[in-house]
Every structure is written in C-alpha cells, then in structure tokens.
Amino acid sequence: IGRENGAKSDPVNVQTDLGLGKFSTGQVALSGRIQLSTETAVRFNLRSEGLDPQGEVELRAGLAWTGRSAGTVKTDPRADIVARIQFNRTLGQHGLAWREVASDIAKLRLRLVTRDGSALAAGGPQLDLDAENGPNGLVGKIAVRDAKNLNALDAAFTLGESLSVKGKLNLSTGQLGVLTPTRQTDICQLRGELDFKATPDSWSVATDLTANWNDLSVFSKTIAENTRCEWKVKLAANGDGKGWSIDSSTIQGPGDIVISIRKPLNWKSGALPSDSSGIPIELS
Secondary structure, eight states, X not given: OEEEOOOOOOSSSOOSSOOOOEEEBOOEEXXXXXXXXXXXXXXXXEEESOBOTTSEEEEEEEEEEOOOEETTEEOOEEEEEEEEEEESSOTTTTOSSHHXXXXXXXXXXXXXXXXXXXXXXXXXXXXXXXXXXXXXXXXXXXXXXXXXXXXXXXXXXXXSSSEEEEEEEEEEGGGOGGGSOSSOSOOEEEEEEEEEEEOSSEEEEEEEEEEEESOGGGTOTTSOTTOOEEEEEEEEEEEETTEEEEEEEEEEEGGGEEEEESSOEEEETTSOBTTGGGOOEEEX
C-alpha cells in the first residue's frame, strides 16, 4: 500500500472532519472463515485488481455459509457481490462526512446475488443499486427481487447535504429461496411504503405498511393451523439531538382492534414522553 501525506494542518485551526491522504493499493486478495457457532460458519473471499481513489475501482467478493436441511438435501447458500465505483475526485481527501464522500463518487454500481449451490437449486434474492452524481448529490435507485424474480423492494434515494430514501415494499418470506426459513411456507408478507429523511442533526420517517401472517400455528402448537392475522401500521416520527417524537400513529389489528394517538408524543433524550401524563393513546 502506498500513501502520500497531504498538506500540514494549521496547529491553530485544526479541522474537525479530517480527510484521508492520497493512497493506492496493488492487487488485493483476502479469504477466510468465521465460525459463528458450532453449526454455523461463514466463508468469504475478496478480490480487486487494485484501488485507485482518483480513478475507478472494481471489487468482487463471495460469501458462503452453512445451509439448512430440506428433506434429504442440505442447501448450500452463497452470495456474489460486485461493486464498481468511478470517482469525481480523490476519495476521502476532502473529508469523511457523508456529503463529502458522496461528492467524491461519480458513479456507483453494486450488485448482490444470492443462490443455492446444492441440487435443490432454491435460488435467492438479488439486489441492484445504481447511482450517479448530480446537482443534488448522489442520486440512485435500489431494486430487490425475490427468488421468483418478483419486485420485493423498489426505492429511490438521494445522498448529498441530506439523505432521502423513498420506496415500496412487497416482500414474502416464502419467496426468499435459499434464505427462506426452515419451514417452507409464506409465514408473512410485508407490503407498503416507506419515506425516510436524515441530515447530520435530524431524521424523519413515515410508513404505511401492512403485514399478513398466513399461519400463526408456526409460532405455537396451541394455535389452530391456517390461523390468519393482518396488521396495518401508519406512523410518522422525527427526531434530533434533543429527542424525538411520534407525530401520528395508527395501528389496526384483527377483530377491529385500533390503537392510535390523539396528539404527538414527544420524548426528550433519556426521559419519558413529555406529555405522557395526558395518556394521548386510544384503544378501541
């Protein structure tokens, strides 16, 4: 690894967000094994022709971990990751804050594909992320497709002075292929919309989600088979360094259960809700 020192810092006016000096690497090859438990291990490898933070970088990685038994066959889950980054300017030299790193990147492409190397060939989800720098920062899209190549997540994001992510979710546990839980069933489907925004000092989130459980008996033998359940959640919340608040919330469950708040709930850091004495929660 080669590194060049940047300009000497002023001892009177020290920067709080120090950047990286110029650096570069030759070919990179790493591999290893991590034992998570007696029955679960993760193997990995990482390869790159070199890292030039002033030009273009391509990284390739592979993961493999312990599978699960499916009848007489044991799954062999694997993941392949490819990342390609083209830089506007030297990575990290202007600082390591997200707005600076986002400005360093001209184009970014990331692809993650999961698959099953066993005879079962269960398949798996894949993720594609594409982003390009524009007037508002790094602007891109995220797409996740399940094992049946159906849309599980479509989201758009902007990363600049702030982070903004807005997307639609339509995910089923029964369509995760090699990542599906041991019991082969659609235990839960989650669908809806998510809107998230953040700055270095604050954040806000709004959700409108519906969760469907097709068979609650997988959680307890005392529950009859094929017992279904649906919950709807609408939530708007925000926070900053002083605390956070839930602006609105409505939760609808089975049997016409509705939980809602009549006015915002405000938390100060380390304290109970500032208006909890009013009990602004309704249950019907």
